Amino acid sequence: MDDYAVVLNAGSSSLKFCVYQRPANEAWRLEARGQIEGIGTSPRFSSKNGAGERLADQSLDKAAVRDGRGALDALAGWLRTSYGGARVLGVGHRVVHGGPRFTGPTIITPGVLDELRALEPLAPLHQPHNLAAIDAVAERLPDVPQVACFDTSFHRGQPAVAEVVPLPRDICAKGVQRYGFHGLSYEYIASVLPDVAPDIAHGRVIVAHLGSGASLCAMRDRKSIDSTLGFTALDGLCMGTRPGALDPGVVLYLFQNLGLTASDVETILYKKSGLLGISGTSNDMRDLLASSEPLARLAVDYFVYRATKEIGALAAVLGGIDALVFTAGIGENSPEIRSRLCAASAWLGIDMDPEANREGRPRISRSGSRVSAWVIPTNEELIIARHTGALLGLVEGRQPARFQERTEVTKVRN
Ligand code: ADP
Numbered sequence: 001m002d003d004y005a006v007v008l009n010a011g012s013s014s015l016k017f018c019v020y021q022r023p024a025n026e027a028w029r030l031e032a033r034g035q036i037e038g039i040g041t042s043p044r045f046s047s048k049n050g051a052g053e054r055l056a057d058q059s060l061d062k063a064a065v066r067d068g069r070g071a072l073d074a075l076a077g078w079l080r081t082s083y084g085g086a087r088v089l090g091v092g093h094r095v096v097h098g099g100p101r102f103t104g105p106t107i108i109t110p111g112v113l114d115e116l117r118a119l120e121p122l123a124p125l126h127q128p129h130n131l132a133a134i135d136a137v138a139e140r141l142p143d144v145p146q147v148a149c150f151d152t153s154f155h156r157g158q159p160a161v162a163e164v165v166p167l168p169r170d171i172c173a174k175g176v177q178r179y180g181f182h183g184l185s186y187e188y189i190a191s192v193l194p195d196v197a198p199d200i201a202h203g204r205v206i207v208a209h210l211g212s213g214a215s216l217c218a219m220r221d222r223k224s225i226d227s228t229l230g231f232t233a234l235d236g237l238c239m240g241t242r243p244g245a246l247d248p249g250v251v252l253y254l255f256q257n258l259g260l261t262a263s264d265v266e267t268i269l270y271k272k273s274g275l276l277g278i279s280g281t282s283n284d285m286r287d288l289l290a291s292s293e294p295l296a297r298l299a300v301d302y303f304v305y306r307a308t309k310e311i312g313a314l315a316a317v318l319g320g321i322d323a324l325v326f327t328a329g330i331g332e333n334s335p336e337i338r339s340r341l342c343a344a345s346a347w348l349g350i351d352m353d354p355e356a357n358r359e360g361r362p363r364i365s366r367s368g369s370r371v372s373a374w375v376i377p378t379n380e381e382l383i384i385a386r387h388t389g390a391l392l393g394l395v396e397g398r399q400p401a402r403f404q405e406r407t408e409v410t411k412v413r414n
Contacts, residue, residue, distance in 0.1 A: 004031070004086050005392070006079070007384045009094040010133035012125060013039050015071040017047075018381040019079070020389075022089070028389055032082070033381070036060065036071045045074060055082075068129055072136045091137050091146045092388030094184060094380060096126035096233070098150030100175060105153070105387035108134055108146040116148065122175075122232055125270045147388040154183030154190075155217075155224040162226040162317075178235075180227035182209045182217070182328075184380040189327060190222040191383070196362055197374055203322035206314050208307065209378065210337065211328035212240035212283065216307070218314040226317050228310050234269055238299075238306045240283035243273035245306070275299045285330045285337065304337065308344040315348055321371055324350060326364075327378040338364065342373055 005028065009016040016035040020028045032055055034047025043065035046057045056078065065071050093108075097119040106112055113134065120127045134146055163177045186207055193201035205219045214237040215229040228236025228244075238244045246269075254260045254268070268277075276283035278299035281291070285303070288296045315321045324345065326338050335357050342352035342364070349370030357364040357375075365373040 003089040004083060005090050005092065005385060005388055006088060007092045007094075007381045007388065008133050008137070009381065009384075010068055010071075010129045012129050013037065013041070015039065015068065015075060015133070016381070017075060018385065019083070020385050021086075028385065030382075036065065036074060039068065039071050040066050043071065043074070045078065047078070068132045069136050072133060072140075076140060088141060088144050090388050090392045091141070091144060092384040093130060093134055093146060093148050094151070094384055095130045095134075095148040096151045096181065097123040097179070098148075098152045099179070100156075100177065102148070102150050103153055103156040105147055105149040105384075105391060107391055108138075108148050112148065122179075124266060125233070145392060147384075147391050149184060149384045149387050151181045151183045152179040154187045155180030155227055158224055158226060165231060176231060178230035180215075180217070180224065181229040181233045182213065182215050182227075183224070184383045185209050185327060185378040186217045186219070186224060186227075188379045188383045189325060189376055190219060192376060193222060193325075196376055197323065197325075197372065200323040200372060204318040204320060205323045205325060206311055206318070206321055207325045207327060208311070208331055208341070209328045210237075210307070210326065210330035210334075213242070214239045214244075214307075214328070214330070216310050216314055218318050220318060226314060228314070236306075237310055238278075238303045239274045240285075241271050241274050241276045242269065243277065275303060278302055285334060289334070289336055300337075304340045304344060307341055311341070311345050311348075315345075321348060323372045323374060324348075325374045325376055327376050332360070332375060332377050335360065338373075338375070 003022045005020045007018040007020070014035050014037045018030060019032040021031040022028045030050035032047050032049055034045065034056070036043055036045050038044050043060040043062060044058070045060050047055045049055055060074055065074050095116060099119045101115065113131065116127070116131055137144070137146055165172055165176050165178060167176060186209065189207050202221045207217045207219060209215050213233060215227055216237065217227045218225045234242050236244050251265060254265050274283065275285065275288060279288055279296045281293065281296060282288055288300050311324065326332065330337055338357055339352060339354065342350050350373050351366045351369035352364055352373055353366045360375050362376060363372060363374055
């Protein structure tokens, strides 16, 4: 009988999943990738096989899929129909916050779950949904081991100065430090750099993860040296609905002068700011780029301005850079944003090749460019799958399992 591993990335309105299969004595391979979007509003299920061909695309019953549990039930139904009789060897989860203690992926136990729950206030938009999916799987498949992979782990090991929050020690002792996020994405990019861009892989690289959440990571020799997200996923770059770096005096003003409650402020900071706040119309970069409205233009201008500023700051931290890598929704798909960021960072030595950029080739800088620029599609799920396989291999006393998947840019190393 074939063994399967399932990877889950549970968010507030979507449940993304991957199914990896391990035919007897072979490496793991991607069987299906998909998502349930619009949970609670107009749920829709879609999935593709490992070759990118459509397996399913259908709307779901809104009453049945009104929350994460309903979405998981719908996914379980599809898995039963598609892979009936197969053994689920393990479930790997994206968990956004691992706090100071979880410096790597971990097998989930009730004790681990309690520790992760205590971190919910540090990632209120993500962590509760990540953990609800773990609970829901545990109820339905109590004997199947689950693994948590953290967005913060890749950044542990940064120099002490990069982790400091300069507040009194007794406050910092309660866990107030800079953690950094998008670590699974950065870990994937770091894992493929030697294949995709061997000349710069061991050098000084800024990776720009530009999606609805956005951050930069400064890497030296594929290790995180600093990043723009800090204690929570609110710092740094302007994001879809989050402001990025903000004078803390603004937050005081909201409380003291505008009389807002903590819950109001949380909603403003996580859901109403950033591109949506500035434009007043959309958090989606595609809408804003297509719009001629002055506020939509201002939102895009600010996104580029802020990212340019932060690229400069991380370049200073690294003492200059050898490469800039774009990834995630905007980074992978928007030649315009890449072009504007490369032009604004030309002073660093980036000479972009417009044709390569338009085509989204892996290398988008000219051959003589002192600093090279790249587009590398991220694959957080593959990183989760690798860790899940490795940990389950240890649990069962076997060699760590191996995963493989087709990618556009390179053969992924197992
Ligand atoms: P997340 O995983 O954080 O939800 P993604 O990495 O999928 O986000 O990025 C989603 C964002 O990518 C969308 O909100 C949209 O703004 C942006 N995006 C996707 N395609 C394009 C495109 N062709 N041009 C510009 N932006 C795009």
